[in-house]
Amino acid sequence: MKSRLTLLHALLLLGLVSATAHAAADEKLKAAAEQEKAPLIETLHDMVMIESGSGDVEGLAKMADFTEGRLKALGATTRRQKTTAGAGADIVVGTFEGTGTRKLMLIAHMDTVYLRGILATEPWHVDGTRIYGPGIADDKGGIAVVLHALKLLKEAGWRDYGKLTVSFNPDEEVGSIGSGEFISELADQHDVVLSCEPTGAEHESLRLGASGTATATMEVTGRASHAGGAPDRGRNALIELSHQLLQTRDVAKSIPGTQLNWTTSQAGTVRNQIPEKAVAVGDIRLTIPDGIEKLQAALDDRIKTKLVPDTETVVKIAPGRPAFRAGERGHAMAEEGQAIYAEIGRKLDIVAMTGGATDAGYANRSGKAVVVESFGLAGFGAHARDEYIDTNSIVPRLYLMTRMLIEQGKKK
Secondary structure (H helix, E strand, O other): OHHHHHHHHHHHHHHHHHHHHHOOOOHHHHHHHHHOHHHHHHHHHHHHOOOOEOOOHHHHHHHHHHHHHHHHHOOOEEEEEEOOOOOOOEEEEEEEEOOOOOEEEEEEEOOEOOOOOHHHHOOOEEEOOEEEOOOHHHHHHHHHHHHHHHHHHHHOOOOOOOEEEEEEEOOHHHOOOOOHHHHHHHHOOOOEEEEOOOEEOOOOEEEOEEOEEEEEEEEEEOEOEEOOOOHHHOEOHHHHHHHHHHHHOOHHHHOOOEEEEEEEEEEOOOOOEEOOEEEEEEEEEEOOOOHHHHHHHHHHHHOOOOOOOOOEEEEEEEEOOOOEEOHHHHHHHHHHHHHHHHHOOOOOEEEOOOOOOOOHHHHOOOOOOEEEEOOOOEEEOOOOOOOEEEHHHHHHHHHHHHHHHHHHHHOO
């Protein structure tokens, strides 16, 4: 019995030593990341002070100039790629040539959801470990992680890759309508894509899935008439639209893997006329391949029931960003991320799916590259009035990004 206990003790000790060795942090890299915290905050400030909503061509041009300049300073060969739709802003691409074989890609976006003038009411401000500002988490924090991780790796002399490409697009918040195809084609030329959307402030994670998107448009045609003198001769498109919205509001609940929320509407042009046209637009999220077809069939069936006679209702669905599903290779990479975080004593969750859509869907569309999402900073309040990043996440996220790139570069 004593010999068995001694053997068991030895095996447990060996396992502990092995686990400790595996979890040893790269102290030099960690110290460099700590030194880089203040410069990264400075970069964040500079970017937040550039208002760059998806439709703000001037602001997006300033962001493109800023990021391209920083990439050039890091030694990248840069180019601008015009978007094919939308506001007409530029995608910024930086390329680094290394001494290895692997092709690595980093993506983040320069646009925000905020309109010009937002800084007047939502200024940059610091409250303890939180720094607030429009777009600071989504996704200027992601850009900052990319720029400063590459700076750390340059200073360390790391070139163990064949090609490293950085892509910053200007239209993610409007579905990457002019950059999605470009991202997809570029990603297919790489082995690995790390997408730098923010992670949650409460539970830091890497994401392996995100919804695809589509847009539903409901149009009702009625008949115009004088609202005071002959209202009964009209066919009120607004009333019928309201009826149809109510009876389709929960249609997606019967189709697992789909979500539909009606978000905007418009009807009529003047007060004293029964409206003959009414339109509503809905946001669709999808995690199943045939979700659009199933939703279209369900909507077509629901709208057959009318409230206002002699009106016509049509619903059309336009596909948007593809869903993101990382698969087994992505899960394995995320587990590597967990091990890297464990080196510095931090917990990292792996999130299988989220309702928020990202450009990881375009990067992962063909399945050629291994794609993992959420390498940006930890934050909260994206698209809201209290968006912030947690400065306690800066060093860990820099460490995660740099170590992940180093490990991916080693692979054959």
